[in-house]
Amino acid sequence: MDTFLLEEQLRNFLREDLEHGDITTDAIFSDQETATVTLRAREALVAAGMEQVAARVFQLLDERITYSRPIADGQQVDSGQVLMTVSGPVHGLLRGERVALNLIQRLCGIATLTRQYVDAVRGLKVKIVDTRKTTPGLRMLEKYAVRVGGGRNHRYSLSDGVLIKDNHIAACGSIQRAVEKARAAVPHTIAIEVETDTLEQVQECLDCGVQIIMLDNMDCNTMRQAVSMINGKALIEASGGVNLDTVRGIAETGVDIISVGALTHSARACDIGLDW
Structure with a gap:
């Protein structure tokens, strides 16, 4: 801090x-x-x-x-x-x-x-990260506590990285269009991440050359298919429906990162x- x-x-x-x-x-x-x-x-x-x-x-x-x-x-x-x-x-x-x-x-x-x-994912390559679901006014402290516990930090604020979520896509019309606009506006040093709900969206991200693909609220079988499709072409983040009972199974699908809002909003x- x-x-x-x-x-x-x-x-x-x-x-x-x-x-x-x-x-x-x-x-x-x-x-x-x-x-x-x-x-x-x-x-x-x-x-x-x-x-x-x-x-x-x-x-x-x-x-x-x-x-x-x-x-x-x-x-x-x-x-x-x-x-x-x-x-x-x-x-x-x-x-x-x-x-x-x-x-x-x-x-x-x-x-x-x-x-x-x-501890629940120990031995696997995956990293546990937080989200922006923090208490207003306590973000710096809460994100520090996540690191103390052995986790990692996702973006600190909206200014830290491009994350194109479902509402961005809905408002813009498509992943491709949103990515094109973001890529034209942000520095080359900032990676672009896109949230996906389906394998079709994952393929659209791959076609656009997205650096980070979020698999949101997918079941483990679908996540395994997505990991196979991506095949190292992008960093893979899993999010949604993560708890202590499910986190190990999610990690075993081969994703690189698991973001857990509960670390800060439900501790x-x-x-x-x-x-x-």
Whole structure:
């Protein structure tokens, strides 16, 4: 993650929660009282964001806050394991608690789910990638968590790559026409990907010389036929209907990439506590 952009985001998250102050903490504690707290996993998980995110949240609130023993991103931890110890003024610890926990619970959830998908296809050549189905405002963090879990990133935003989808094709009239227009407008350094639903569309992509072909919501038998047709002439991405029960079978069809929206839109937040 870009630390300059990340810090700006963290400040905004804190500003949203604090607004004009923490009236409970301010009423009970002075800014001189100190304490030590531990962030602890309450279930098995893949760690993500302890040092870069949680620790930074606390330090933005009070530069006197220190931390120690942060678990490295990507490390598998057991329930009950300490993820990080944080020490400093009580004011800063209490003000930052909710924002820090909200973020790392979300990031660890994504990293943990991604690891499950990566493990499910272990031994095969396929790569597990995310999509743009991210939480508005959290894309950089969520896509980082996917990488922590062992996955890869698809395009970060609409400006990162050409992906001609079904509605582009419907509005334009044909794959060939959409590809011709895109190729005439974008730099030669940007690959063109097209979403297909049928083998006829796959053939149209091959006729157009498309570099990446997405097989969307195809059953495994149809995907095998598509892989045979493409025969190395384009990179093949499978998408749609992917879950932990189906991902291995999809990978075994020979596709190069499997994109999984669930990595970010359906990951359950992990249970992490801040213990005094």
